Amino acid sequence: MTDVVQVGYSSDIDDRTLHEIYLWPFAEGVRAGVGSIMAAYNHVNGSLCTQNSQILNGLLKDELGFQGFVVSDWYAQFGGVSSALAGLDMAMPGDGAIPLLGDSFWNYELSTAILNGTIPVERLNDMVTRIVATWFQMGQDDDYPEPNFSTNTEDATGPLYPGALFSPSGVVNQFVNVQGNHNTIAREVARDAITLLKNVNQTLPLSTNASLSVFGTDAGPNSGGLNSCSDMGCDNGILTMGWGSGSARLPYVITPQQAIQNISANAQFHISDSFPSVTPAADDIAIVFINADSGENYITVESNPGDRTTAGLNAWHGGDDLVVDAAAKYSTVIVVIHTVGPILMEKWIDLPSVKAVLVAHLPGQEAGNSLTDVLFGDYSPSGHLPYTIPHNESEYPASVGLIDQWFGQIQDQFTERIYIDYRYFLQANITPRFPFGYGLSYTTFNFSDATVTTGYKTTPQPAPRAGGAQGGNPALWDTVFTVSLRVTNTGTRSGRAVVQLYVELPGDTLGVDLPPRQLRQFEKTSILAPGESETLSLQVTRKDLSVWDVIVQDWKAPVNGAGVKFWIGESVAVEDMQIVCTVGQGCESA
Ligand SMILES: *[C@@H]1O[C@H](CO)[C@@H](O)[C@H](O)[C@H]1NC(C)=O
Ligand SMILES: *[C@@H]1O[C@H](CO)[C@@H](O)[C@H](O)[C@H]1NC(C)=O
Ligand SMILES: *[C@@H]1O[C@H](CO)[C@@H](O)[C@H](O)[C@H]1NC(C)=O
Numbered sequence: 001m002t003d004v005v006q007v008g009y010s011s012d013i014d015d016r017t018l019h020e021i022y023l024w025p026f027a028e029g030v031r032a033g034v035g036s037i038m039a040a041y042n043h044v045n046g047s048l049c050t051q052n053s054q055i056l057n058g059l060l061k062d063e064l065g066f067q068g069f070v071v072s073d074w075y076a077q078f079g080g081v082s083s084a085l086a087g088l089d090m091a092m093p094g095d096g097a098i099p100l101l102g103d104s105f106w107n108y109e110l111s112t113a114i115l116n117g118t119i120p121v122e123r124l125n126d127m128v129t130r131i132v133a134t135w136f137q138m139g140q141d142d143d144y145p146e147p148n149f150s151t152n153t154e155d156a157t158g159p160l161y162p163g164a165l166f167s168p169s170g171v172v173n174q175f176v177n178v179q180g181n182h183n184t185i186a187r188e189v190a191r192d193a194i195t196l197l198k199n200v201n202q203t204l205p206l207s208t209n210a211s212l213s214v215f216g217t218d219a220g221p222n223s224g225g226l227n228s229c230s231d232m233g234c235d236n237g238i239l240t241m242g243w244g245s246g247s248a249r250l251p252y253v254i255t256p257q258q259a260i261q262n263i264s265a266n267a268q269f270h271i272s273d274s275f276p277s278v279t280p281a282a283d284d285i286a287i288v289f290i291n292a293d294s295g296e297n298y299i300t301v302e303s304n305p306g307d308r309t310t311a312g313l314n315a316w317h318g319g320d321d322l323v324v325d326a327a328a329k330y331s332t333v334i335v336v337i338h339t340v341g342p343i344l345m346e347k348w349i350d351l352p353s354v355k356a357v358l359v360a361h362l363p364g365q366e367a368g369n370s371l372t373d374v375l376f377g378d379y380s381p382s383g384h385l386p387y388t389i390p391h392n393e394s395e396y397p398a399s400v401g402l403i404d405q406w407f408g409q410i411q412d413q414f415t416e417r418i419y420i421d422y423r424y425f426l427q428a429n430i431t432p433r434f435p436f437g438y439g440l441s442y443t444t445f446n447f448s449d450a451t452v453t454t455g456y457k458t459t460p461q462p463a464p465r466a467g468g469a470q471g472g473n474p475a476l477w478d479t480v481f482t483v484s485l486r487v488t489n490t491g492t493r494s495g496r497a498v499v500q501l502y503v504e505l506p507g508d509t510l511g512v513d514l515p516p517r518q519l520r521q522f523e524k525t526s527i528l529a530p531g532e533s534e535t536l537s538l539q540v541t542r543k544d545l546s547v548w549d550v551i552v553q554d555w556k557a558p559v560n561g562a563g564v565k566f567w568i569g570e571s572v573a574v575e576d577m578q579i580v581c582t583v584g585q586g587c588e589s590a
């Protein structure tokens with residue numbers, strides 16, 4: 001989030017929020033043995049990430065025990081001495097303030113700063129040790145193969161060292177086909193994510209002979225050709241992924257149109273975002289495809305500079321109107337949404353003709369096949385929302401709508417603290433349109449026979465300190481409770497259930513404010529036939545029950561889990577809970 005005229009914004013985050021919400025993914029990565037971590041363009045508390053000693057030395061290297069090296073994002077280094085002392089180990093691409101002139105913040109300057117005593121030589125040794133040790137750790141010293149593809153070009157030949165001023169040419173792309181059976185996996189992943197939000201009177205699944213009319217460009221191909229937009233920087237045809245430097249080129253895409261055509265002999269396609277003049281028969285079914293895109297800010301798509309600032313949380317390309325128009329003509333409308341995140345649905349979700357709604361997220365190359373797997377009932381949908389869907393934007397905390405400004409640095413104050421997404425809706429007592437974790441199936445499930453077993457020792461243990469190993473204090477990852485339960489398919493079709501375990505912590509005992517429930521574990525069953533059961537065990541770690549004590553600078557959890565409750569259900573909403581367990585007192589129906 002930076003450009004040539006404006007510095008990246010500053011994330012001003014308090015210590016507890018940083019620990020309880022934003023630091024955990026880094027702790028997990030360090031614990032898994034990651035070799036290198038990149039410092040961002042942004043600032044934290046007004047101090048640039050590449051020269052923020054508290055972030056790099058304090059949190060990453062001391063508290064989380066990171067043993068690898070910190071690399072700057074490209075051109076994110078803005079000082080030589082300051083970044084070296086703050087814990088940056090590798091500068092990329094290594095230039096000074098003005099790129100490509102041949103000067104550098106480090107290079108000779110680093111030698112000078114060491115010789116004149118500004119930077120201790122031990123810091124240089126530490127940088128080198130971290131970089132070289134990682135090279136050995138990843139086995140790159142031992143028969144490590146040369147790359148046989150290039151991310152810089154799709155040509156077969158090109159510069160062998162593309163960063164160098166002069167480079168010999170050679171074969172850079174061997175076009176090795178590594179696809180194997182990845183299509184099966186891609187289809188499974190996309191299918192498993194498809195989330196059913198509404199299904200009046202079992203409108204879905206469809207019979208293969210149903211008379212279908214399909215609307216929307218999102219059902220069809222990119223009209224400019226596959227991968228025709230650089231770094232996916234456009235919203236044209238089926239939306240398979242967002243845009244930016246992290247996007248990938250599709251080897252092929254099965255569009256919804258192709259997949260539906262392949263199954264149904266009775267489907268008509270209107271691959272357009274304006275509603276055509278049609279006269280449907282009484283039992284014709286409309287399937288309306290809409291989408292919403294976002295990406296990285298070096299590309300602006302339809303006036304959206306990365307974030308959806310112009311589109312807001314609305315469907316793109318007049319998607320709401322397309323649904324409303326279809327609902328006026330057809331008595332049965334199925335809405336399929338490909339989206340990067342929550343969209344608003346209030347203009348049509350309660351219309352009587354809108355009988356079914358599927359969120360297919362960002363499905364990748366097997367978009368069409370994964371969708372027809374669910375539409376025609378070969379599989380029950382088993383995805384659950386990874387975010388809350390509000391009625392409108394004003395239901396979010398004000399701080400979410402970060403105000404753009406032309407002069408000076410944007411300060412994102414994180415005033416919502418730990419109350420992001422469902423935590424905020426719970427705390428503010430707002431019932432959203434669809435709660436976090438929500439998702440229907442073609443069948444129903446009953447959760448029963450829950451037990452909680454303890455892994456807590458009753459003899460005193462040394463008080464855990466925040467550090468101690470890669471990822472922090474290893475005691476944080478001890479399993480302290482195991483929650484087991486039986487899941488039974490009580491409906492009439494096969495399907496997979498997702499058991500979601502939310503933790504309620506005793507805020508009074510811990511001396512902190514807390515949301516009433518936080519998702520800590522979830523588990524998906526295998527495909528259960530009607531009447532079939534499966535027993536699942538969910539492990540709750542000490543980390544799952546801990547809050548950050550800003551005074552002591554360490555984690556704390558309720559002694560022996562006293563006052564901890566586990567809510568087990570199919571979304572975060574109370575009405576979707578099936579079981580509640582209280583530590584020491586057993587479990588009952590919620
Ligand atoms: C940022 O500032 C807040 C408020 O003073 C403080 O709680 C927090 O520890 C600081 N974080 C870092 C990484 O400096
Ligand atoms: C030491 O050298 C560095 C790099 O040239 C420079 O930034 C710094 O000001 C110097 N310090 C002193 C005390 O001369
Ligand atoms: C291409 O590179 C990968 C990764 O090093 C290697 O596994 C593969 O065997 C190579 N293929 C060919 C044809 O060189």
Ligand SMILES: *[C@@H]1O[C@H](CO)[C@@H](O)[C@H](O)[C@H]1NC(C)=O
Pocket residue numbers: 200201
């Ligand atoms: C569901 O089907 C029943 C029986 O056909 C019908 O009476 C009812 O109106 C339908 N409900 C909706 C919301 O369409």
Ligand SMILES: *[C@@H]1O[C@H](CO)[C@@H](O)[C@H](O)[C@H]1NC(C)=O
Pocket residue numbers: 207209210211283
């Ligand atoms: C589709 O076929 C089923 C029986 O296989 C029949 O009950 C139903 O009426 C048919 N629907 C249409 C729209 O033709």
Ligand SMILES: *[C@@H]1O[C@H](CO)[C@@H](O)[C@H](O)[C@H]1NC(C)=O
Pocket residue numbers: 254258259262369
């Ligand atoms: C069409 O369906 C058949 C079998 O139902 C399948 O083998 C084929 O791969 C499908 N074609 C496409 C393009 O998905």
Ligand SMILES: *[C@@H]1O[C@H](CO)[C@@H](O)[C@H](O)[C@H]1NC(C)=O
Pocket residue numbers: 391392394395
């Ligand atoms: C947003 O939705 C809430 C219902 O949750 C409603 O009270 C409020 O008036 C709505 N605001 C706008 C601007 O539509």
Ligand SMILES: *[C@@H]1O[C@H](CO)[C@@H](O)[C@H](O)[C@H]1NC(C)=O
Pocket residue numbers: 446447448490
């Ligand atoms: C689930 O199963 C339990 C135990 O068999 C039973 O007591 C409970 O009523 C069932 N709940 C539902 C919603 O079917």
